[in-house]
Amino acid sequence: MNKTNKPIYVTQPTLPDLEEFIPYLEQIWENKILTNNGPFHKQLEKELAKFLGVPYISLFTNGTLALVTALQVLRISGEVITTPYSFVATAHSLLWNNIKPVFVDIEPEFCNLDPEKIEAAITPQTTAILPVHVYGNPCKTERIQEIADIYGLKVIYDAAHAFGVNYNKQSICNYGDLSILSFHATKVFNTMEGGAIICHDATTKKRIDYLKNFGFAGETTVMAPGINSKMNEMQAALGLLQLKHHKQNIEKRRTIAETYKQELKSITGISFLPEAENTNANFAYFPIFINEKEYGMSRNQLYKKLKQNNIYGRRYFYPLISEFPMYKGLDSAKPENLMVAEQIAKQVICLPIYPDLNSEAMVQILTVIKEK
Ligand SMILES: Cc1ncc(COP(=O)(O)O)c(C=O)c1O
Known part of the structure; x- marks a missing residue:
C-alpha cells in the first residue's frame, strides 16, 4: 500500500x-x-x-x-x-x-x-x-x-x-x-x-x-x-x-490535523479529541481512538496493519506508566483505580503528524485506515 x-x-x-x-x-x-x-x-x-x-x-x-x-x-x-x-x-x-x-x-x-x-x-x-x-x-x-x-x-x-x-x-x-x-x-x-x-x-x-x-x-x-x-x-x-520557523511549522501541522479530521469523521468506530476551548493548539499529536466493535478491527490489529504498510503509528500511552514493574506494586496503580486510563490505553493510536508529512503519505495512511 x-x-x-x-x-x-x-x-x-x-x-x-x-x-x-x-x-x-x-x-x-x-x-x-x-x-x-x-x-x-x-x-x-x-x-x-x-x-x-x-x-x-x-x-x-x-x-x-x-x-x-x-x-x-x-x-x-x-x-x-x-x-x-x-x-x-x-x-x-x-x-x-x-x-x-x-x-x-x-x-x-x-x-x-x-x-x-x-x-x-x-x-x-x-x-x-x-x-x-x-x-x-x-x-x-x-x-x-x-x-x-x-x-x-x-x-x-x-x-x-x-x-x-x-x-x-x-x-x-x-x-x-x-x-x-x-x-x-x-x-x-x-x-x-x-x-x-x-x-x-x-x-x-x-x-x-x-x-x-x-x-x-x-x-x-x-x-x-x-x-x-x-x-x-x-x-x-x-x-x-527553530523559533524563526515555528509559526509556519504549526500552520503545516494544523492543515494535516484538519485533513485527518475531515477524512476520518465519517468512519464508524474511529473518534478523535474535540477542540479544546479557549485554546490555541499546537497540533503536536493526532491520536485516534478505536472502538473495536464498531470499526471491525482492534486497535492492535490496525497498528499492525499500518506497520505492514510501513506506517509507524505509536500507541501513546500504552502501556500505562502504572503497569511498569517499578510502579505496579503501588496501591494507586491497581487497574480498578484507573479504569478510564486502562480503557483509553487499549484504544489509542497516534497517527503520523509533522510539518513535512506530504499529501502522498497522507493518502497512504488514510487508505490503510479506510480499507478494512
Ligand atoms: C509528557 C512527557 N514528559 C517528559 C518527557 C521527557 O522529556 P525529554 O525527552 O526532553 O527528557 C517527555 C518526552 O520526551 C514527555 O512526553
Whole structure:
C-alpha cells in the first residue's frame, strides 16, 4: 500500500536548512564558549520568554532533568499525585527524588488527570500535584489550582507536549507553580535534546539556575546537591533558528490535523479529541481512538496493519506508566483505580503528524485506515 515503501514514522524532527545553521556554528567556534550560560543560551532564554509570553524561563539539557529539578526547586517530598497516562519520565522524575507517585485516573474527554478524583487520593504525605497537558491539551487548571489551594499543595505541570499552547489568551505554562517543557527531537519545537522550567519570579529562577549547575550559588558557594543539566550552546543556537520557523511549522501541522479530521469523521468506530476551548493548539499529536466493535478491527490489529504498510503509528500511552514493574506494586496503580486510563490505553493510536508529512503519505495512511 505504501507505494514508495519509505517508512512513515509518527513524527520526523523538524530541522532548518543546514546553511542557515552554519553562521551560528561559526560564532560558537569563534568565541569558544560552548556552555555555562553562553551568549546563545542567554539569547534563547530571552527570546523564548517573549515568544511564549512567560515571565522567566530556564533552559535545560532535556525535559526529564527539568522535571527532576523542578521537584527539587520546591522541595517536594512524600507523595505526589500524578497521571498514569503519560510518558514514563513524568513518574520517573518522582522516583529520582524519592517521592512516592500516587496515580489518579484521567478524564475521558482530553485524557488529562481528572481533577474530580484528586481529593480522594490526598493524604497527610501529599505535597504536590504533577499533571500533564497530554497531547498539548490544557488540563482543567482552574479546578486543579482550587484543590491545591485548599490543601496547600504545589502544582508542577509537565507541559512537555504543550510548547506554544495558549489557554485563555496566555501561555499554558503560566499556570501552576512551575511548568516544564521538552525540546526533544520529537517535539513541536526541538533543540535535538532540550527542555526548560518556567517560573513566575526572579528568585525562583535563580534557584533553578543554581540547581541545574551543581548547586553553585557563587564561585565558592554550593547551596544544594545540584545536578549538571545545562543546555549547551549548540542546542541554544539551534533553538534560536527553530523559533524563526515555528509559526509556519504549526500552520503545516494544523492543515494535516484538519485533513485527518475531515477524512476520518465519517468512519464508524474511529473518534478523535474535540477542540479544546479557549485554546490555541499546537497540533503536536493526532491520536485516534478505536472502538473495536464498531470499526471491525482492534486497535492492535490496525497498528499492525499500518506497520505492514510501513506506517509507524505509536500507541501513546500504552502501556500505562502504572503497569511498569517499578510502579505496579503501588496501591494507586491497581487497574480498578484507573479504569478510564486502562480503557483509553487499549484504544489509542497516534497517527503520523509533522510539518513535512506530504499529501502522498497522507493518502497512504488514510487508505490503510479506510480499507478494512
Ligand atoms: C509528557 C512527557 N514528559 C517528559 C518527557 C521527557 O522529556 P525529554 O525527552 O526532553 O527528557 C517527555 C518526552 O520526551 C514527555 O512526553
